[in-house]
Amino acid sequence: MTDRHVTDRHVTVEGRTVALTEHGDPDGAPVFLFHGTPDSRLGKEFTDAPARERGLRVICPDRGGIGGSDPLPDRTIAGYAGEVLALADVLGVDRFATVGYSAGGPFALSCAAGCGTRITGTALMAGAGPIDDRPGAKEGLAPSDLDAVRLVEEHPHREALLLRFQKWATQLAPSSAVDQVSSELSAPDREFLARRPAGEEMTFFVEALRQGPAGVMDEYRLWAGPWHLQWSAVATPVEIFQGEDDGMVPMHHAEDIASRLPPGTARIHRLPGVGHLSIQDHVGDVLDALTTP
Structure with missing residues (x-):
């Protein structure tokens, strides 16, 4: 079994408990990794060995109301930059980079826009872009995510019941839960899942x-x-790292995000034969892009 250096702990930030895991070199240059949705700080061991090899400390916090972090009423995407700055202060972190994975992308972009000179760089891994009035913004997104967005707005009690049932079913039969997820994944992602124990894969x-x-x-x-x-x-x-075979967040999201950023700021890395989950195999390239001038 691969030797892993993982720390799971809770800290107090402005009176709230924030749960986080740390991977890689505990004395290394800090990188905050923001999880997707529905996701949490757990299951990010894929960052550990690449981070240690590069002398990086990867910090993965749960956001408000997720996992072990206390809820934060009226939280916003734009306001997340302030939350991260407060967490960084508690951890003794001065300057840092960020990685936003999937629906963690908006929160990494929040830090890019709102953390000033304390942020050294930002990377997105299959990062979700805005689903606003842009024509076609929702095309190619995972049907399960689109259903969740619709139910949260139109039938929140039904979505709450569905999520509770899905949690119960996942705990009872994790292999069946993986099969359910696999139904909307691309071939590279199905192959990726087949290499991993079902129970371990769904703990997040x-x-x-x-x-x-x-x-x-x-x-x-x-x-x-x-x-x-x-x-x-x-x-x-x-x-911006984006798999060309991503069946959950399409390439046009990467292109849209790049178009919204100041000229010359964004660079899209198109990964052929890579999906939404299998992009984890490229985390070393993501970390290199953050640390190489």
Whole structure:
């Protein structure tokens, strides 16, 4: 078994508990990794060995109401930059880079726009873009995510019941839960899942719902609503890694994000034969892009 250096802990930030895991070199240059939705800090061991090899400390916090982090009423995407700065202060971190994975992308972009000179760079891994009034913004997104967005807005009680049932079913039969997820994945992602134990693969989802469905439902509301980001404030590079065979977040999201950023800021890395989950195999390239001038 691969030797892993993983720390799971809770810290107090402005009176709230924030749960986080740390991977890689505990004395290395800090990189915050923001999880997707429905997701949590758990299951990010794929960052550990690449981070150690590069002398990086990868910090993965749960957002408000997710996993072990206390809820934060009225939280916003734009306001997340302030939350991360407060967490960084508690951890003794001065300057840092960020990685946004999937629906963690908006929160990495929040830091890019709102953390000023303390941020050294930003990377997106299959990062979800805004689903606003842009024509075709929702085309190619995972049907399960689109259903969740719709139910959260139109039938929130039904979505809450569905998420509770999905958590129970995942705990009872993780292999069946993986099969359900696989039904909307591309071939590279199905092959990726086949290499991993089913129970281990779904712990991130069960943990996301530890406190109930409210935190996950908030995430969908925030993604589907106005982000209120000051895109023009982004001054550091944004490295956008996107699989060409991603069946959950399509390439046009990467292109749209790049178009909103200041000229010369964004660079899209198109990964042929790579999906939404199998992009984890390329995390070393993502970390290299953050640390190589």
